[in-house]
Amino acid sequence: MNHLGFELDRIKIGSFDFTCCEGCQLQLANRESNLPDFLALLDIRNFREISSERLDDYDIALVEGSITRSDEIKRLKSIREKAKVVVAYGSCACFGGVNSRKNLIPQEDTVREVYGDKHVETMPSMRIADIVQVDYSIPGCPVSKREVERIVVGLVTRSLTSLPKYPVCVECKQNLNTCLFDLGEVCLGPIARAGCDAVCPTGKTPCLGCRGPADEINFPAFQELVTSRGLSTEEMKEKLAFYNGFTDYTDHEG
Amino acid sequence: MKVDFNIDIHHLPRVEGHGDIRISVKDGKLIDAKWAVVETPRFFEAMVKGLSAERVPFLTSRICGICSISHSLASIRTLERAMQITPPEPARIIRLLAMHGETLQSHALHLFFLAAPDFMDTPSVVPLLHSHPEVVEAGLMLKELGNELSIATCGRATHPVSLVLGGVSKAPSKPRLTEIRRMITDRKPMLDKATDFFMTLRIPEFVRETEFISLHDGESYPYIGGDLVSTDGVVHDENDYLLMTNEYMVDFSTSKFTKVSRQSSAAGALARFNNNYDQLHPRAKEAAAAFGLKPVCHNPFMNNIAQLVECHHIVASAEAIIDQLLDSDLCDLRTDYKPKAGAATGAVEAPRGVLYHHMETSDEGKVVKGDCIIPTTQNNANIHHDLHALVEQALSQGKSEKQTEKLCEMLVRSYDPCISCSVH
Numbered sequence: 001m002n003h004l005g006f007e008l009d010r011i012k013i014g015s016f017d018f019t020c021c022e023g024c025q026l027q028l029a030n031r032e033s034n035l036p037d038f039l040a041l042l043d044i045r046n047f048r049e050i051s052s053e054r055l056d057d058y059d060i061a062l063v064e065g066s067i068t069r070s071d072e073i074k075r076l077k078s079i080r081e082k083a084k085v086v087v088a089y090g091s092c093a094c095f096g097g098v099n100s101r102k103n104l105i106p107q108e109d110t111v112r113e114v115y116g117d118k119h120v121e122t123m124p125s126m127r128i129a130d131i132v133q134v135d136y137s138i139p140g141c142p143v144s145k146r147e148v149e150r151i152v153v154g155l156v157t158r159s160l161t162s163l164p165k166y167p168v169c170v171e172c173k174q175n176l177n178t179c180l181f182d183l184g185e186v187c188l189g190p191i192a193r194a195g196c197d198a199v200c201p202t203g204k205t206p207c208l209g210c211r212g213p214a215d216e217i218n219f220p221a222f223q224e225l226v227t228s229r230g231l232s233t234e235e236m237k238e239k240l241a242f243y244n245g246f247t248d249y250t251d252h253e254g
Numbered sequence: 255m256k257v258d259f260n261i262d263i264h265h266l267p268r269v270e271g272h273g274d275i276r277i278s279v280k281d282g283k284l285i286d287a288k289w290a291v292v293e294t295p296r297f298f299e300a301m302v303k304g305l306s307a308e309r310v311p312f313l314t315s316r317i318c319g320i321c322s323i324s325h326s327l328a329s330i331r332t333l334e335r336a337m338q339i340t341p342p343e344p345a346r347i348i349r350l351l352a353m354h355g356e357t358l359q360s361h362a363l364h365l366f367f368l369a370a371p372d373f374m375d376t377p378s379v380v381p382l383l384h385s386h387p388e389v390v391e392a393g394l395m396l397k398e399l400g401n402e403l404s405i406a407t408c409g410r411a412t413h414p415v416s417l418v419l420g421g422v423s424k425a426p427s428k429p430r431l432t433e434i435r436r437m438i439t440d441r442k443p444m445l446d447k448a449t450d451f452f453m454t455l456r457i458p459e460f461v462r463e464t465e466f467i468s469l470h471d472g473e474s475y476p477y478i479g480g481d482l483v484s485t486d487g488v489v490h491d492e493n494d495y496l497l498m499t500n501e502y503m504v505d506f507s508t509s510k511f512t513k514v515s516r517q518s519s520a521a522g523a524l525a526r527f528n529n530n531y532d533q534l535h536p537r538a539k540e541a542a543a544a545f546g547l548k549p550v551c552h553n554p555f556m557n558n559i560a561q562l563v564e565c566h567h568i569v570a571s572a573e574a575i576i577d578q579l580l581d582s583d584l585c586d587l588r589t590d591y592k593p594k595a596g597a598a599t600g601a602v603e604a605p606r607g608v609l610y611h612h613m614e615t616s617d618e619g620k621v622v623k624g625d626c627i628i629p630t631t632q633n634n635a636n637i638h639h640d641l642h643a644l645v646e647q648a649l650s651q652g653k654s655e656k657q658t659e660k661l662c663e664m665l666v667r668s669y670d671p672c673i674s675c676s677v678h
Contacts, residue, residue, distance in 0.1 A: 019294040021674055022270050023319020023412045032398035036383055050367055051378030052267040069294045098316045101301040113300040118503050142412045203409030203416035204423035
């Protein structure tokens with residue numbers, strides 16, 4: 001592979017899933033029109049969902065899902081030992097994701113609700129970074145394939161990659177949408193990290209902050225916005241808790 | 255020759271989620287065969303409790319990364335029925351188109367990425383990119399068409415954004431619909447290419463009589479709502495889904511098992527085909543005839559072919575739906591509603607079979623109880639018992655350990671299991 005006159009190697013990649021829906025890994029098989037070109041950048045060493053080949057020499061491990069059982073901790077640590085770079089892939093891996101909603105309930109009640117008296121092992125949903133060192137994070141529920149393509153190209157060409165620092169509102173305005181606050185909705189667009197092209201508000205549904213907080217957000221001003229519009233703070237709290245991405249702000253609340 | 259072997263496949267590859275195949279053969283006799291689902295549970299039934307009804311479809315869509323639209327629509331249907339909300343007609347049609355997109359995407363993913371490598375003896379689809387580029391291209395173009403339908407109707411292919419209680423929050427624009435209409439015309443030849451390719455593959459011969467469960471309304475091929483029927487003649491109302499599932503637990507699986515009239519039953523494309531053959535589009539019937547597929551077919555490996563037959567039906571149906579949408583004004587999209595206490599079931603035909611969500615709401619519109627019964631949950635017991643019968647057949651035919659192992663893997667993949675979904 002040649003880039004600006006330099007020979008480049010394909011990246012040796014592994015893709016692994018823990019407690020999740022596997023929707024983020026599935027994004028790798030989307031955007032079909034450029035899929036053969038995208039796959040040409042990768043040397044897929046281990047990706048159970050699409051290949052029965054399982055090799056242990058990979059440089060980059062994409063890790064999807066949150067951690068909710070002890071065997072997952074062991075498997076994750078062994079992946080960390082083999083990989084040079086670990087990427088937390090999707091909101092479950094980055095923040096604990098929707099799975100974290102069960103952390104609000106006593107674990108034994110959770111198990112009883114679904115399995116009755118049967119013993120089933122589970123623990124509160126943890127982020128990948130709670131267990132091992134994470135080198136990159138790609139948030140999103142699901143991740144955006146365009147962003148993944150940009151980051152993979154960055155890794156192949158050894159160039160810097162970063163996530164947008166600004167909030168979803170910026171992309172929402174670029175899409176010329178009517179502000180959902182003007183339609184009486186609580187939207188997390190003013191504080192959530194962009195990079196999704198404001199896909200939810202563009203579809204006229206409020207942002208639930210799947211990409212976590214943008215850099216340097218003004219959280220008190222956001223709370224003030226919700227109350228000054230006469231909107232429900234209960235609804236705001238339900239939305240902030242949805243992907244567990246805003247605990248740095250909400251945990252300090254009284 | 256008396257053979258001894260153990261097959262222990264940990265985390266079966268090329269399926270969604272984590273399941274193990276465990277077979278033990280001694281002196282040429284099958285001692286044990288297990289389909290063990292080891293997936294970590296996420297406890298969605300506990301997580302929906304206390305959540306506002308309007309947010310529930312956004313949570314439950316996360317049960318599955320492949321069939322998120324089905325989960326969203328199952329929750330929407332249960333909650334609309336519980337709170338007596340009637341969505342406007344255009345929204346109903348847009349939702350159907352969304353399901354078509356998802357099923358086409360899911361079937362193409364399974365047929366070309368997950369199943370085809372078995373028949374071609376490759377570890378994944380990647381070597382086929384070089385050896386059979388035109389086949390992979392056909393698969394990719396069909397999968398992309400499915401995703402484009404979902405993106406146009408839901409804003410996104412995985413985890414829909416515009417499917418909401420009361421209707422849809424946004425309609426696809428007419429220029430976008432026209433574009434997709436043209437895309438369908440252009441890509442129809444890909445369906446024939448796919449059919450030609452699958453005709454060249456050898457589908458294993460194996461029959462175990464099974465009770466097939468699906469939705470049925472007698473008018474159209476089933477997608478959203480209907481009676482619950484089985485090939486053994488059982489009929490139930492949608493709200494009586496518990497009589498069609500009878501969930502129970504086994505110690506080797508974090509997914510529950512189900513049964514109806516026999517020790518196990520099956521859901522999915524072949525079940526829909528077996529119960530709703532008359533409602534298929536003529537082009538889909540032609541495709542079925544080319545494979546000699548007739549109802550009631552009891553070979554689980556033919557589920558692959560039933561999926562392909564359904565792709566023909568979906569593409570023809572999507573074309574008609576888009577024409578209908580292009581002729582309507584697409585203004586009335588969402589019904590206002592007041593939260594209300596109630597309880598109901600919402601059943602939809604997800605790509606892998608009939609999916610039930612059942613919920614109870616409070617006066618404030620919060621969910622007080624939830625239950626989700628997943629297609630793969632309904633297939634796990636059947637996979638388990640099929641494995642027994644398949645290994646016994648393989649042993650009687652003198653198949654080697656390696657041949658038996660491959661057949662077992664192919665059998666499980668034929669069900670296109672969605673394992674994290676089945677445990678949820």
